[in-house]
Amino acid sequence: MNDIKTEIDYGPLAVLIGVWDGDRGEDIAPEPDSEENNPYYETIVFEAIGDVTNAESQTLVALHYRQIVKRKSDDNVFHDETGYWMWDAERDTVMHSLAIPRAVTLLAGGGVRKEGNALVFEVAAKLGDPDWGIIQSPFMRDNAKTTAFTHAITVAGDELSYMETTMLDIYGRSFEHTDKNSLTRQG
Numbered sequence: 553m554n555d556i557k558t559e560i561d562y563g564p565l566a567v568l569i570g571v572w573d574g575d576r577g578e579d580i581a582p583e584p585d586s587e588e589n590n591p592y593y594e595t596i597v598f599e600a601i602g603d604v605t606n607a608e609s610q611t612l613v614a615l616h617y618r619q620i621v622k623r624k625s626d627d628n629v630f631h632d633e634t635g636y637w638m639w640d641a642e643r644d645t646v647m648h649s650l651a652i653p654r655a656v657t658l659l660a661g662g663g664v665r666k667e668g669n670a671l672v673f674e675v676a677a678k679l680g681d682p683d684w685g686i687i688q689s690p691f692m693r694d695n696a697k698t699t700a701f702t703h704a705i706t707v708a709g710d711e712l713s714y715m716e717t718t719m720l721d722i723y724g725r726s727f728e729h730t731d732k733n734s735l736t737r738q739g
């Protein structure tokens with residue numbers, strides 16, 4: 553790992569670096585017979601952490617991020633997520649690893665494209681996919697299984713918005729668990 557972070561070209565990931573706040577979050581989450589709808593606010597910190605060489609032939613640049621999400625109704629943290637965003641310039645590939653303390657983790661892959669003055673990052677993972685997969689505990693596999701995940705982040709200047717969909721098998725049905733928010737870069 554190279555830790556001369558300031559000399560590294562983070563490619564498209566550079567636009568994510570910083571501390572972002574947003575208070576227009578909308579979460580739709582499962583309940584046994586219906587769904588809950590949770591307005592939320594959050595802070596996401598993306599930190600440049602350097603580059604990595606794999607098998608002496610792949611170079612990745614990476615950001616670490618931490619996302620802390622609070623319910624507006626009681627100000628309690630109800631989602632805590634961390635992971636990395638990685639960029640493989642040679643293969644034109646964006647990778648997003650995430651872990652949440654429900655004992656669920658995944659590695660999503662995809663790309664980035666320009667849309668006007670914005671950059672749009674789109675990644676996806678699927679249970680059983682040999683490339684971009686999902687790992688979860690036996691309890692979650694049997695009771696609240698994550699089967700697919702898609703995530704799109706749009707960044708234009710100091711404005712960031714995202715939309716993510718987590719497909720769950722829970723309470724005997726398939727459920728579309730969604731989260732979206734718009735954030736502004738601090739400072």
Ligand code: HEM
Binds near residue numbers: 592621631698720729
């Ligand atoms: C802003 C992002 C997210 C928020 C605010 C959020 C919030 C929630 C909430 C409120 C529940 C209902 C259960 C509870 O009240 O604790 C839930 C369930 C769940 N979430 Fe999320 N979630 C987010 C993102 C994710 C992501 C990225 C994943 C995995 C890829 C995930 C996986 C799950 C699973 C597996 C459950 C089922 C557990 C259960 O309901 O007992 N969530 N989430």
